[in-house]
Amino acid sequence: xxxxxxxxxxxxxxxxxxxxxxxxxxxxxxxxxxxxxxxxxxxxxxxxxxxxxxxxxxxxxxxxxxxxxxxxxxxxxxxxxxxxxxxxxxxxxxxxxxxxxxxxxxxxxxxxxxxxxxxxxxxxxxxxxxxxxxxxxxxxxxxxxxxxxxxxxxxxxxxxxxxxxxxxxxxxxxxxxxxxxxxxxxxxxxxxxxxxxxxxxxxxxxxxxxxxxxxxxxxxxxx
Amino acid sequence: xxxxxxxxxxxxxxxxxxxxxxxxxxxxxxxxxxxxxxxxxxxxxxxxxxxxxxxxxxxxxxxxxxxxxxxxxxxxxxxxxxxxxxxxxxxxxxxxxxxxxxxxxxxxxxxxxxxxxxxxxxxxxxxxxxxxxxxxxxxxxxxxxxxxxxxxxxxxxxxxxxxxxxxxxxxxxxxxxxxxxxxxxxxxxxxxxxxxxxxxxxxxxxxxxxxxxxxxxxxxxxx
Numbered sequence: 001x002x003x004x005x006x007x008x009x010x011x012x013x014x015x016x017x018x019x020x021x022x023x024x025x026x027x028x029x030x031x032x033x034x035x036x037x038x039x040x041x042x043x044x045x046x047x048x049x050x051x052x053x054x055x056x057x058x059x060x061x062x063x064x065x066x067x068x069x070x071x072x073x074x075x076x077x078x079x080x081x082x083x084x085x086x087x088x089x090x091x092x093x094x095x096x097x098x099x100x101x102x103x104x105x106x107x108x109x110x111x112x113x114x115x116x117x118x119x120x121x122x123x124x125x126x127x128x129x130x131x132x133x134x135x136x137x138x139x140x141x142x143x144x145x146x147x148x149x150x151x152x153x154x155x156x157x158x159x160x161x162x163x164x165x166x167x168x169x170x171x172x173x174x175x176x177x178x179x180x181x182x183x184x185x186x187x188x189x190x191x192x193x194x195x196x197x198x199x200x201x202x203x204x205x206x207x208x209x210x211x212x213x214x215x216x217x218x219x220x221x222x223x
Numbered sequence: 224x225x226x227x228x229x230x231x232x233x234x235x236x237x238x239x240x241x242x243x244x245x246x247x248x249x250x251x252x253x254x255x256x257x258x259x260x261x262x263x264x265x266x267x268x269x270x271x272x273x274x275x276x277x278x279x280x281x282x283x284x285x286x287x288x289x290x291x292x293x294x295x296x297x298x299x300x301x302x303x304x305x306x307x308x309x310x311x312x313x314x315x316x317x318x319x320x321x322x323x324x325x326x327x328x329x330x331x332x333x334x335x336x337x338x339x340x341x342x343x344x345x346x347x348x349x350x351x352x353x354x355x356x357x358x359x360x361x362x363x364x365x366x367x368x369x370x371x372x373x374x375x376x377x378x379x380x381x382x383x384x385x386x387x388x389x390x391x392x393x394x395x396x397x398x399x400x401x402x403x404x405x406x407x408x409x410x411x412x413x414x415x416x417x418x419x420x421x422x423x424x425x426x427x428x429x430x431x432x433x434x435x436x437x438x439x440x441x442x443x444x445x446x
Contacts, residue, residue: 115414145443156442160424185431186424191338194424197417201383201409205441208408214443218425219379220368221432 009175010072012036012065012087013079015046018103021149022076022141023050023060025179032059036068043068053150069094074175076101077127081108084123088130096134099168101175102127103141105199113204115197124162124192138163138172139192140183142199145213149179157215160186160195184218232398233295235259235288235310236302238269241326244372245299245364246273248402250281257284259291266291276373292317297398299324300350304331307346311353319357322391324398325350326364328422336427338420347385347415361386361395362415363406365422368436372402380438383409383418407441 009026011019014035023033027050035050037043043062050060069075069091075098079087084104104123108116120126124139131137140161148155159176161183163169169185176183186195198216205214232249234242237258246256250273258273260266266285273283292298292314298321302310307327327346331339343349347362354360363384371378382399384406386392392408399406409418421439428437 113410115410115417184428187336187338187427191420191424194338194417194420197414198421201414201417202441204410205407205444209444211443214441217440217442218428218437219440220434220437221428 007074008032008034008072009074009076010034010036010068011076011078012068012091013077013083014062014068015042016078016080017146017150018141019076019078020046020050021144021146022078022103022179023047024053024150024152026175027051027054027058027060029178030058031178033061034068034072035060035062036065037062038065040064053152066091066094072098074099074101076103078103081106081123085126085130088127092131095131099136099138099171100127100131101141101172102137102139105142105196107200107203113200113207115193115200117193117197121190122192122196124189124196128164128189136163136165136168137189138165138168139189139195140172140176142195143202143215144181145215148213155181155215156217157181157213158218159183160216162186162189162192162195164189182223230297231255231257231295232297232299233257233259233291234299234301235291235314236300236306237285237291238265239301239303240369240373241364241367242299242301243269243273244367244369245301245326245402246270246283247276247373247375249398250274250277250283252401254401255282257286257291257295259286259288261288263287276375289314289317295321297322297324299326301326304329304346308349308353311350315354318354322359322361322394323350323354324364324395325360325362328365328419330423330426336423336430338416338423340416340420344413345415345419347412347419351387351412359386359388359391360412361388361391362412362418363395363399365418366425366438367404368438371436378404378438379440380404380436381441382406383439385409385412385415385418387412405446
């Protein structure tokens, strides 16, 4: 763990492959993880799956989304885009004063390879707008192949981190490092459109090349 | 040259490092290049510079922007963003029915690391809107370090190609290949915001890492 204190992380919509992938990596790194779901049973089942995958003693439990958001210091949103707005309004009271990491990509079927942003400019800006200025929204992990994240394989994709608050971006960069990935500060929340939209481009590239895990890597820097 | 026929390419605003870099690479590949500038003298001087750099017999000449646009089959726009709209309105009659490659990045000082798009959604969409539907606008080369392009060094940055017309994107992918770079079809013109905005993120990364040529590379595909 690279952050100064052990942290509790809630992962809402954590029963999907994105949520379980992040839960797996952070549990391995020593964080306490609360997986949230609409039904407690599903959350518990996902938590048990993650514990089984890690194969050593870790702190992972499953509860209903609101309870997860209430109990954690850091709240990660990994819900499908169609539930994004609804979930934000639902958890708004629970996340005031907290850090919210938004992983959401605005994919709008049927044209999933075409960039289609909400009126706010991006999913992250939508989150910031709904949650209000007392919440520090940071966007990250949108371009990652979650199968590789969960399996523990190397993920050959950098994580671009955007958000209004520089200190919050730095904290999330530590969390990225703890998943085993390489993160970069990609600037203010207005830049989220680039990272979210890149996922649509990568879906198109996946189709063209017959692969399922294309990603991006920043070149010309020393790591 | 990978395209089926020898093509004449006009590079408007071609006296800057972007324009000269592209002129150098395409002249080397055997294309006929017309460098355009607001003043004929500057255009001629840039053409002579490119010929000198190539060091073998190539077809490069310099003329005023309108004449360049009129004479060429493919028109490349490498003007600063502050001249983008004005230049598009100026050349509109000359480029009807042609392919226009827009290299423009909407960088708005002083916040050059913050994504700031025009009302149309991106510079490429602005170009398409101004030039009209008889012009095939394709956006490309926005993330490249032009110093490396001109010096003939390896450019470790992929080129994402966007535009409404798939055939036009394919043609531009051939032109990218002829510069020695690796290009990818990044989908419709609405996706241009991602590629243009990425330049603001890369400028921020350049500052953080103390480098001047960070770029992007698509991972997880076979080349």
